[in-house]
Structures are given as C-alpha cells and as structure tokens.
Amino acid sequence: MGSKPIVRLVAAFPHPLDTAVAAARTCTSSAGAIVPEAVAAGAAAVGEAGDTARERRDALARSLYAAGHHTTFQHAHFLFVLERVSRQFVWSFLHAHPFANSEQVSQRYVKVSPDAVFIPEMGGPEAAAFAATVAAQHEAYRRLVELLSPVAEAELLARFPNWRRHPKRLARQTERKAQEVARAVLPVATHTSLLHTVSCLTLFRYRRLCNQLDVPSETRLVVDAMVAAALARDPDLAGVLEDPIPLEATPEYALFAEFHGGAAQPAAFREEFDRDLGGLTSKLLGGGRDNVETVARAVRAVLGLPASRLASEEAVRLALDPGVNRLLGEDLNLSTLSKLGRCLHHAHYTFAKKLSHAADSQDQRHRMTPAARPLLAAVVDDEPDVVVPRLVTHAGGEAQTVFDAAVARAWQGAAAVRRLGGSGEAAGYLLPNALAIRMVESSDLLNLHHKHRMRLCYNAQEEIWQACLDEALQIRQAEPAIGRWLLPPCAVRQRAGRKPFCPEGDRFCGIPVWRLDPCDYRRII
DSSP: OOOOOEEEEEEEOSOHHHHHHHHHHHTTOTTOOOOHHHHHHHHHOOHHHHHHHHHHHHHHHHHHHHHTOGGGGGSOEEEEEEEEEEHHHIIIIITSSSSOEEEEOOTTTSOOOTTOBOOOSOOTHHHHHHHHHHHHHHHHHHHHHHHHHHHHHHHHHHHOGGGGGOHHHHHHHHHHHHHHHHGGGSBTTBEEEEEEEEEHHHHHHHHHTOSOTTOHHHHHHHHHHHHHHHHHHOGGGGGTOOOOOOGGGSHHHHHHHHHHTTSOOOHHHHHHHHHHHTTOSEEEEEEOTTHHHHHHHHHHHHHTOOTTTSOHHHHHHHHHOTTTSGGGGSSSOOGGGOTTGGGGGGOEEEEEEEEEHHHHHHHTTOTTSOEEOOOHHHHOOSSOOBOOOHHHHHHOHHHHHHHHHHHHHHHHHHHHHHHTTOOHHHHHTTSBTTBEEEEEEEEEHHHHHHHHHHHSSTTSOHHHHHHHHHHHHHHHHHOHHHHTTOOOHHHHHHHHTOSSSOTTGGGOOSSOGGGSOGGGOOOOO
16 A cells, blocks of 8 residues: 655636636737636626636637647646655656746755655555665664764864854754765655645646656656646636546657667666766766857847957857856846846757766756756666765765665665566665766756856755866866856855855855865865
8 A cells, every 4th residue: 555645735826727818818909918807707607698708718728728829828827735745756757847846845954754755556565575675774874874974073174163162053064964965875765845836837738748657656646636636726627638648658658668678778878878977977068069159149149249349258258257247146047137148048068967866856956957867767777876975985984884785775675576566666766865867968058057156056965066067167178268157156246246255144165165266176065
C-alpha cells in the first residue's frame, strides 16, 4: 500500500474559463476591455438568454483551445499547496519546465525525518525490501551528520575565527552544512512540501502529459488531484480538458523500448560523457556563431549607431559593464525590461554538465536556462553512479566509508525491489540524492548573466557554484569581451556603486570576492 500526496488549492481566479473568454472578446471589442465578471454574469442568467450566453461562451472557449490561442488561458492562475510528494516527482515533472513558480522546503536547512518518504504502490516482499533500504539510508544520513559536523565546524572557523565567540551561531551553521552534505545519501523518495502556482494553460498541459517516465503513477495522482480541485472551483473547465496521453504513446517510452529493449545499457554513454567533460562540472560545447558581434549589433541597433561610431567590444561593454549599465546592480533583475539589457538575449551558450540529483534540483530553479535532462530509466543500471560531495572526500575515513556503503545499499535495495516483483518506477525512488545527472543545458546571455550573478556567490550550493565558475572561465577564454563581465553579486554591485557590496547581510562569506580575479576563486565551505 502506497502513500498518498496531499493537494490543496488555496487560491485561484474566481472565473478561470470566463477570464479566458473575456480576454478573447477584448481583442475584438470596440467598447474596450471585457471583464470576466461580465462573461460570468451572462452565463449565469436564467432562461433562454442564459442558455445562449453559456453556449456562446463554451463554443468560443473550445475554439480558442483547438486553434492554439492559448495565451487567453494564461491569465487565470491557481496556487496549490502540495505535501507528501517526492523529490523525484518534483525533479522529473514539476520543475522540468519553465511555466510554474514554486517555493519548497529546503533539505539544506531542515533536518529530514525518517518517516518523510513517499511510498509507491506495492505489497509483499518488495515493500519490505523498500522499507529496509529507506531505513538504512536514513541511518547513514544521521551518522554522516555526526561525522561531518567536526569537519564543517573546522572549515567554518577557518573562515570566520570570531565565530568562536558566538557558539549558537556556529552550532547552527555547522549543523546546516553537515545536513546539506549528508542529504546526498537520502532517497529521492524523500518527501517535500511546496507552494506551486500555475496558469490554467499549464494545468491543461499537466493533465495532457501526466503519464510519462520516470514517475507516471505519482504524477498522475498529483495532477488528478490538482485538476479535481480546479474543477471544483470552476466545473466549466471540463469542456476544454483533454484526456491524458497514454504512457505507451509517449515518444520517450517507445524510444526507450527500441534502443534499450526495456533494460538500461548506459555504460558507454556515461563513459563518453564523462570523458568529454575532461574533469569539469560544466563544459562549454558551443554558442552563437559570433556572440560578441551579435550583441554589438544589437547594442548599435538600440543606440542608432554605425560600426564606425561604436566598435564591437565597446558596444558589449556598454551592455555588460555595471559601471555603465547600472541596472545590472539593481536588486531586481531588470534586464528583461531594459532595451540595453535585451541585447543580451541574442548571445547563446550550450554546456554539457554533470551534477548530483540534489544539486540539479536546485539548478532547475533557473527556469530560463533550460536543460535536456535524462530519462532515468535509460541511464541508471545496477552500477552505482554518483557525485561524491567534496566535504565527504575531505573528511575521508569513516565518513567516506558510510557514504560508499549507503550508495551501494541504495542500488542493492533497488535491485531487490525489482527482483521481488516491484516496478522499475518503485525501485527508482530508492536512488540517492547523490545520483549523477548528465545533461545538456543552454542559455542566452541575459539569463546566464543573471544565473552567474546569483550562483558565483560563495554561499551558493557547491556543485552549482563550481559549474558556473567552469562556465564563466571558459567563456572568458573563448570570448573575453563577454566573459570578463560574468561576475558574482558582490563584484557586480561594486562596479555599479551599490553598497554594501555583498547583498547577503549577516550571511556575508567573509571574503572580499570583488577584489579577486575569477581565476583566483577557490571553493571554501
């Protein structure tokens, strides 16, 4: 018997379908904007007039949907609270696209309870194997927190010697750092809770494609509950909802069967991908044909200048130097609203990168740097494949032994679940947060600049920090006119004249990074 997610609709537009119809009618209205309440009032009328209004409204809604005029369905939004859902589901489905907004409980700062685990539908011996594996993973998590705490404390004191005078703060930060690293051995079945906001259009898409690998059963459970809650608020939405595409009809399902015969054979792929990375976390594969000249042309188009008046490297500097484009130093990301900032959209970069499942779950929050992430069924076999946290390697000894044993136990448990009759989907929940995720990720310069400004900070999640540093240094080498401006937040603010240079307040890392050349950045705790 499996666990059941909790889905609650806590806020929504009062008339989602009427809102879409009002938006469509506004486009051809000589009287100005049509408000949803006017459409709702007409449909609520009694008698023949109401019947006619409802028929016209519903026919227009179906026509808009079928014709692809879907922006009309983006106005109405739903805010859901989702609880007791797995990290695997969130990574595989909810955060695998850019058209949603989430805030969820952080494993970096909140200790994980042993019973906070999504349990897929199963019974008998495979359920016992699943439970035993989860128990072993949580015991390893608890032990790693103990073993890593002295190492984390020593690194914190090396950076902040005066914290010896603030034992409570030191203890809190030590525990958080140890938890952040120890979570690597927790299963991706671990529960999370989140607020998740989507438009009506995104909810339609969820419904249509909720049956897909890697977690079709849980995805269907959650999406069905979300749709039911939305229909309870506005039953008229049923008139435009499509049935879900069957799992067997999805392209990934068919191609997995064609190329793997139902059993993953990823060894050659993993070896080739890692060899091509050459020891980097993120490797630049390519970009636009000439990003410097492309951005320069855009800047000249904004300013109305010929190349003879504004050389390419100088044009790029005008857009990327915070000392000139001071909007880059603002707390808000204003570049998408700025004519000069939008010039950065036209430069593009593509990377091959390898992160742990936990780190990639954080990386997904940068929705405008999309990635082609793996079908786990196609890249996971019986051979453990993880990213080992730096602090575990640093600690060595028993910490490394506990980590290695927990990883091996996770793969053994997953194999036992399959051997005893459980599904591949159920077994996949036992994979640890340390699971290696290999992907191809792309971004335009505007959104890459924003991401680097956030994640080159020493307080960022360690693997993402390293990936962004790899990217910034490679772009600096390939296109120095652009790469020199990919900087951490403190360096951007310093160039823009914003004080304090560090925006983190009492979370200041203790290092004046704005004085360093990116080539001299080093990873500290």
